[in-house]
Structures are given as C-alpha cells and as structure tokens.
Amino acid sequence: xxxxxxxxxxxxxxxxxxxxxxxxxxxxxxxxxxxxxxxxxxxxxxxxxxxxxxxxxxxxxxxxxxxxxxxxxxxxxxxxxxxxxxxxxxxxxxxxxxxxxxxxxxxxxxxxxxxxxxxxxxxxxxxxxxxxxxxxxxxxxxxxxxxxxxxxxxxxxxxxxxxxxxxxxxxxxxxxxxxxxxxxxxxxxxxxxxxxxxxxxxxxxxxxxxxxxxxxxxxxxxxxxxxxxxxxxxxxxxxxxxxxxxxxxxxxxxxxxxxxxxxxxxxxxxxxxxxxxxxxxxxxxxxxxxxxxxxxxxxxxxxxxxxxxxxxxxxxxxxxxxxxxxxxxxxxxxxxxxxxxxxxxxxxxxxxxxxxxxxxxxxxxxxxxxxxxxxx
Numbered sequence: 001x002x003x004x005x006x007x008x009x010x011x012x013x014x015x016x017x018x019x020x021x022x023x024x025x026x027x028x029x030x031x032x033x034x035x036x037x038x039x040x041x042x043x044x045x046x047x048x049x050x051x052x053x054x055x056x057x058x059x060x061x062x063x064x065x066x067x068x069x070x071x072x073x074x075x076x077x078x079x080x081x082x083x084x085x086x087x088x089x090x091x092x093x094x095x096x097x098x099x100x101x102x103x104x105x106x107x108x109x110x111x112x113x114x115x116x117x118x119x120x121x122x123x124x125x126x127x128x129x130x131x132x133x134x135x136x137x138x139x140x141x142x143x144x145x146x147x148x149x150x151x152x153x154x155x156x157x158x159x160x161x162x163x164x165x166x167x168x169x170x171x172x173x174x175x176x177x178x179x180x181x182x183x184x185x186x187x188x189x190x191x192x193x194x195x196x197x198x199x200x201x202x203x204x205x206x207x208x209x210x211x212x213x214x215x216x217x218x219x220x221x222x223x224x225x226x227x228x229x230x231x232x233x234x235x236x237x238x239x240x241x242x243x244x245x246x247x248x249x250x251x252x253x254x255x256x257x258x259x260x261x262x263x264x265x266x267x268x269x270x271x272x273x274x275x276x277x278x279x280x281x282x283x284x285x286x287x288x289x290x291x292x293x294x295x296x297x298x299x300x301x302x303x304x305x306x307x308x309x310x311x312x313x314x315x316x317x318x319x320x321x322x323x324x325x326x327x328x329x330x331x332x333x334x335x336x337x338x339x340x341x342x343x344x345x346x347x348x349x350x351x352x353x354x355x356x357x358x359x360x361x362x363x364x365x366x367x368x369x370x371x372x373x374x375x376x
Contacts, residue, residue: 065279065300067220072255072280074221082254085276085301088164089257095157103150165257169239169271171331172322174232174307177241180249180262180284183291187230190327193316199226201294219298224281226298233307234277239325242268250286253299259285267329274301 067073071083080097084090121127169175177188186198202215202225219225232238242251242262252259260268282297302310308318324331 065277065302066218067279067281072253072278073224074254084255084257085274085278085280086256086258086272087275088161088272089255091164092161092257095161099154099157103154107150166270168269169237169325169331171324171333172319173237173239173271173325175239175241175325175327176230176232177243177327178230178251178262180242180244180246180251180288180295182246182289183284183295185226185249185251185284185295185297189311189314189316191319191323191325192311192314195314195316197228197230197314199228199230199296199298201225201296202227220279220281223294224283224296224298226296229279229298229300231300231302231307231310232274233304234274234301236304236307237271237273239327239331240270240272241327247288248286249284249288249295251282251297252285253280253282253297255280256282256299258282261286269329274299277301277303 072085074082081093084093175189175191177190179186179188184198184200186196188194188196201223202219203212204222205214208214213227215222215225240251240258240260242249242260243266244262244264246264248264249262250259251262256272256274258270258272260270262268278301280299280301282299284292284295284297286292288295311318319325324334326334
C-alpha cells in the first residue's frame with residue numbers, strides 16, 4: 001500500500017513539474033514562408049530567414065497586417081464611394097459628395113416637379129382649349145443658358161482633378177510596375193533592384209489542390225485576397241507604371257482613386273501618395289477574358305522603414321533619397337533618360353518572329369504554376 005502511495009505521489013509530482021515547464025516555455029518563433037520573387041538571387045532568401053523573428057513579418061514575408069472591414073474593400077449594400085486614403089481621392093470624394101450629388105439631386109427633383117406640374121396644369125380637363133403658343137424667347141434662353149452655366153461650374157473642379165491625377169511623380173518616388181497577364185498580376189520594383197513578385201487569387205477551402213494555401217479572413221474578402229501582396233510605403237509618392245503581356249487590363253484600387261489601363265507594348269504612368277497604413281483591395285477593371293473576374297489586387301501600405309525592411313528581405317536595395325527613377329520612361333535627370341523611347345515592356349509579347357516569347361514567372365507562394373490559380 002505504501003509503495004502504491006509513493007508511486008502515485010511520484011506521478012503527481014512529475015505531472016506538476018511538466019505543467020510548470022509548459023507554462024514557462026519559450027514562445028515558438030514564427031517562420032515566414034518563402035515569397036515568390038523571380039528577380040531575387042538565391043542569397044536573397046537569407047534576410048527573409050534572418051528577419052523571421054520580427055513580429056511584423058507574416059506569410060510571404062509581408063508585414064502582418066489584417067484588413068479593416070469596410071476600409072479599402074467593398075461593403076455589402078454600400079452605395080457611396082469607398083473612404084479615400086490619397087489626396088486626389090479625398091478631393092474626388094468631396095467633389096462627388098458636395099457638388100455632383102447635390103446638383104444631380106436638385107436637377108432631378110426640379111425636372112420631376114416640372115413634369116408633375118405640366119401633367120396637372122395642362123391636362124385635358126383643366127385645359128380644354130390648347131394654347132397655340134409655339135415659342136417663348138425668354139424660356140428658350142433660360143433653358144439653354146442654365147445648363148451651360150451648370151456644366152461650366154462643374155468643369156472647373158473636374159478638369160483640375162483630372163490634371164492632378166496625371167501629375168508626374170517627383171524624384172525619389174517609389175516606382176511600381178504592374179504587368180497584367182491572363183489572368184494574374186506580376187509586379188516589378190525597378191528602383192529597388194528590379195525584383196519581381198507574382199500575385200494570384202487565393203482559392204477557397206475545398207477548391208485548393210496539394211501545396212496550395214486556401215484563403216482565410218486574415219487575407220481579405222473572397223475573390224479579392226491574393227497570395228502575394230503589393231507592399232508600398234505610406235507618405236511616399238508612388239510612381240505607378242502599367243503594361244501588359246497579352247491583352248488590355250486595368251489596374252484599379254478604388255480607395256486610391258486609381259484606375260490605369262495596362263496596354264500591351266505601351267507603358268502608362270500616374271502617381272499617388274498613400275496617407276494611411278492598411279490593406280486595400282482592387283480588381284482588373286477591363287474585360288480581359290474568361291478569368292477577368294479572378295485577378296484581384298491587394299496592396300499593403302506600411303511605414304517607410306517597414307517598407308525598407310521588406311525590400312531588404314526580398315533581396316532588393318533602397319535607392320539614394322531624391323534620385324530620379326531610371327525606369328523607362330526615365331524621369332528627368334535620371335541616368336537612363338537618354339533612352340526614353342524604349343518604354344515597351346521587355347517581357348511583353350513577341351510578334352513576327354519564329355522564337356517563342358519569353359516565359360513569364362507565374363509561381364506564387366504555395367500556389368505552383370502547374371496547379372495554381374492562373375490555370376483555372
């Protein structure tokens with residue numbers, strides 16, 4: 001009996017020590033999976049592994065930032081514009097809310113009132129003998145001049161907003177080159193070493209194949225979340241270049257007030273500055289084929305120092321502050337400005353030749369090209 005009691009006490013003591021050890025064990029170290037980067041060298045994986053202890057890093061080496069419901073994404077039943085996080089977007093939102101909507105509302109109600117008055121005043125019962133008046137000079141002047149004045153008043157802020165949207169980016173802006181493909185996006189950072197990432201739409205649970213990662217709420221809404229996010233700094237001008245490898249696409253982020261076509265053999269350019277950190281979603285806004293609705297865009301806006309750490313983790317480099325971008329079309333003052341005529345995407349389609357066009361990397365983190373989303 002004593003032996004049994006002694007054995008039971010030993011077991012209880014061992015269990016207590018084990019529980020105490022679990023309670024004081026060191027927390028596990030999160031490890032960020034390798035990110036897709038066609039332009040990075042093998043050595044570029046070392047910074048990503050070394051930075052795995054950084055709590056700011058999550059899947060694909062991007063900062064761990066969760067989407068905010070209702071911000072940077074559509075809202076069920078919403079009828080207004082998304083909250084804007086760029087100067088042009090805020091300007092456009094004010095223009096929409098305080099000028100366009102009131103003017104449209106007033107004109108609609110005024111025309112409705114006129115129709116109701118005409119229907120009542122000039123109905124057959126109240127006006128058995130129709131008037132033979134065919135012209136009224138004053139009324140004709142009014143209904144011609146008033147719409148012209150309204151259009152002129154609307155045109156002034158509208159033209160100013162249009163000009164602001166295509167204002168060239170200043171020297172020192174971060175250049176992002178978005179390349180449309182059927183049906184996914186690839187991105188290059190020409191000012192940061194030229195590394196490239198590829199973004200495919202994340203599938204839902206039950207739709208994935210072996211080796212693929214399914215979408216979670218941390219990634220974003222259904223049909224909008226991607227396996228690789230575009231990472232951009234907050235408070236730094238962004239120089240956006242768009243082109244395409246096949247057909248016309250359109251790179252669109254509603255919260256940035258950005259919609260820029262990606263045309264094969266041509267580079268379009270615009271600029272914007274993100275003012276608030278967050279995760280923002282968009283889609284291809286140009287009908288581009290059967291999978292047009294399945295090539296979303298996810299942008300993660302982070303502080304400038306976090307962006308620099310992410311670039312380093314990708315094997316890239318940060319340019320000298322204030323240096324004009326040499327990415328074609330080169331900015332004024334850049335070393336490559338002498339060759340501004342060369343603006344075509346070098347990975348674009350090749351025509352009238354016997355050799356095949358260069359293959360574009362489509363591999364994405366945990367979404368192999370052979371079984372990835374682009375092959376759906």
